[in-house]
Amino acid sequence: MVSTRRKDSEKGEGGAVEEGGGGQYEASRAQRIKENMERMKTLGIADLSKNLKPLSAPPSLRKIKPQIKPSNDPPRRSSRLKDAPRPVYSEKKSPKKAHTSSKKVEIHIPAGEKPEIYSEEHEKLLGESATAWTLFVDGFDDDGQRIYDSHEGKSCHQCRQKTLGLRTSCSKCSAVSGQFCGDCLHMRYGENVREVNLNPDWVCPVCRGICNCSRCRRDKGWNPTGAIYRKATKLGFKSVAHYLIQTRREGAIESLTDGDEKEGSSDALPLSVIEEHGIAEVMEQDSDLEFEGDEHDEEQDDN
Incomplete structure (x- = not known):
């Protein structure tokens, strides 16, 4: 039952509320309170109820952020770092700076079960290209990552x-063995x-x-070349092939390497022999390219 409030105009003299x-x-309501008090006295809990503390109001769910007053004090800064440049927290790798060292470019390929010797016919089978090919573009996304699908x-x-x-x-x-990607075909x-x-x-x-992938080389009794494209181009060669x-021609290796190669050394010709062929001396600069076909080839074979 909803109680209705009387306006001041409905009150009688002395402020008493009219009946009804x-x-x-x-x-x-007053009668119920009186009956409840008498019942509590009968049960002996009237005095106990007076000692109970009122329930505290529930804490507010809204968190009040403390107000931080701006300070007029100068910022605390180490004098040691006062003139130092601000640190840059970036995950992007900075490009490698080219540097020149006194170390000559040398290619070492471990000797295989069989000697690696090529004939003049093999050299005639080497490919050529009339136009330039740009590495790491075809089959790569805008961030320079290969698109695997x-x-x-x-x-x-x-x-x-x-x-x-x-x-x-x-x-x-007309088989899968005849499929080569653009970068591998160019570098190798x-x-x-x-x-x-x-x-x-x-x-x-x-x-x-003339395939020089690790699988074909192992079938011929030769060890994989590894990532040697950049070194080969620095020595003046167009590709790994x-x-x-051109450095392992039939009949020329024994005469040219007489006294240069020691027993148990690698199959690769020493730099002195390459220089005797008129190839300009090149100084080693950066490391090999991040992507080269035979590097990925090795990972697949090892797995």
Whole structure:
């Protein structure tokens, strides 16, 4: 039952509330309070209820942020770091600075089970390109990362990676072994994938017998070359295949390396022999490229 409040105009003289409405409710309420007090006295809990502390109001759920008053004091700064540049917290790698050292470029490939010797016919099978190829663009995103795709991507025979990008097609085998990505074809064989795709008679390095991927080299009894593209180009060679074939010609190695190679050394020609061929001396600068086909090839074979 909802009580109704009387306006001051409805009150009688002396402020008493007229009968009915609010007056009846107040009288009933007072009667209930009286009955409750008598019942508590009968139970002996009237005096106990007086000692109970009132419940405290629940704390406010809203957190009040402390107000920080601005300070007029000068900022505390170490005198040791006063003139030092501010630190830059960035995850991006800064480009490597080229530096020149006194160390000469030397390529060492461990000797395999069989000697690695090429003929004049192998040199005739080396590829050429009329236009330049830009590395790390085709099949890479805007951040310079390779785009791997197990559905739309095609495998590369050299690096064994299933990524997006151009691939070659061999007119002789028409197999997956004839597929090379643009970067591997350029670094390892000195050819341009766009040019070879316009040639319907193009034959892949596997069918030509000059493939230098780790799997093909092991089948021939030779050890993998590793990442030697940058060193080979610094020595004046167009690609890894050009370096291998032109420095390991049949009949020329024994006469040129007489006294230079020690027993148990690697198959690679020493730098002194390369210089005797008229190749300019090159000083070593940075490390090898971050991506090279044979590096990824090694990872796949090890797994």
